[in-house]
Amino acid sequence: MAQELLKTLAKTAYTEHEFRRLLSALQVFLEFKLFTEHKGVSFEELLRRFFLEHHIAQDTRARLTNLAGSYLESFTQENLYEKMNSIEKAFKKLPRLTLYVPIALTSEATAKLGTWLREHVAENLVIRLEVDAELAVGCALVWKGVYHDYSFRYFVKKHEKELERTIREYVESI
C-alpha cells in the first residue's frame, strides 16, 4: 500500500522537498478527515474545507487534489500513524540523486528534469535539488556518492588547450 501511494505521489512530486511537503500535507489532511465530523461530504468538498482552514502551498494543493483514490479510504483513526510511518520508511529507501543547478528552477522545469532523470537514471528517483550560482551554466550532480561537475567549468576544461592556444596567440600578437 505504501509503495502504491508513493508511486502516485511520484507522478507529481520529483524533488525531496516536494515529497516532504506533500506527505506532511497528506497527514494533516487525513487527520482533518478522520478526526473531525464530515459525514456525507464528498472528497472535493472535504478538500475545499481543508484548504479553507489550512495554509497549503498552491503546487501542493494541486498534488493533493490528484491523490483522490480508494486507498485513502484505507486510512482509519487506528492505523493512520502506523501507515504514515511505513510510508516514511518506504520513501527513505527510494534512490536519491543530488542535482546542483545555477539558478532556482520552476516547478515545470523541475518536473521535466525529473521525468528525464526517471527515464534515464532510475525509476522513482527522488531529486535533492540545490542551487549553486558558482556553476554558472550546466549542472553538477552526486550519484552513488560521487560528485560529477558538468557546469561551465567542465566545458572550459574540456577545451582548455584550445583556449590556451588562442590566448597565447592573441597575447603574442599584441
Added chain:
Amino acid sequence: MQPQLFIDKLISLQGGLLILAVTVLFLFAVVIILQIRNGERMRNLTYPVYDYTVKKAEQEAADTLGDARKEARSVVAGAERAASHIIEERKQASVRLAVTYEKELKEIAKQHEELVRRYAASAEEAYKGLKQMVEKYVAASGEAVKAEAQVLADDLKDERKGLREEIGKRITNELAAERKAAHDAVDAYRNAQKQLLDKKLISLIERIAAVALQKELTVKDHTEQIYKALEAAKKDGIF
C-alpha cells in the same frame, strides 16, 4: 636424858650432819674443781710443744719468704739494671747511627751536587759544540741550499703556471655550465609563468563568462544547458 638435851643433842647432831654434808659437798666441789684444773693443766702441759712446732714452722716459713722476697728484689733490681743498661746502649747506638746517617747523607748530597754541576758543564759544552757544528754546516752548505731552492722555485713556478691554466679552464667551463643552467632556469620560469598566466587568463575569462552567462541566460536557456550537461554525463557513463 632430858628432852631439851635430847633436842639439843639432836640439834647438835643435825648440825653436825649438816656441817658434814656441807663439808662433803665442799670437798666434792673442790675435787671437781681440782679435777677440772688438772685437766686444764694437762692440756696446758701438751700445748707448748705444739705451739713451739707451729711457731717454728711459721718462723721458718717467714724466713723462707723473707729470703725469697729478698732474692726476688735482688733479681728485679738486677733485671732493672740490665734493662737500663740495654736501653742506654740502644740510645747511644741510635745517636751513633743518626750521626752516621747524617754524615752519609751530607756526603751523598755533596756528591750529587758535584755530579749535577759536572753534567751541566758537560751539557753546556756539548751545546756549544753542536751550535758551532751547525753554524759550520750552514755556512758550508749555503750555496747548495740556494741552488736547491732555486730549482724548487722554478718547479713551483711551472706548477703554478699549469695550475693557473687548469683553474682558468675549469672556471671557464663551470661558468659556461652555470650560465646555461641559469638560462634554462630562466626559460623554465618563463614558461611556468606563461602557463600560470594562461591559467589565470582562462580562470578570468571563465569567471567573466560565468557572470555574463548567468545574467544573460533565461531560465529556459539554463534548463536546456542542464539537459545538455545531463546528456554529457550519460554519455560519460555516469548513470
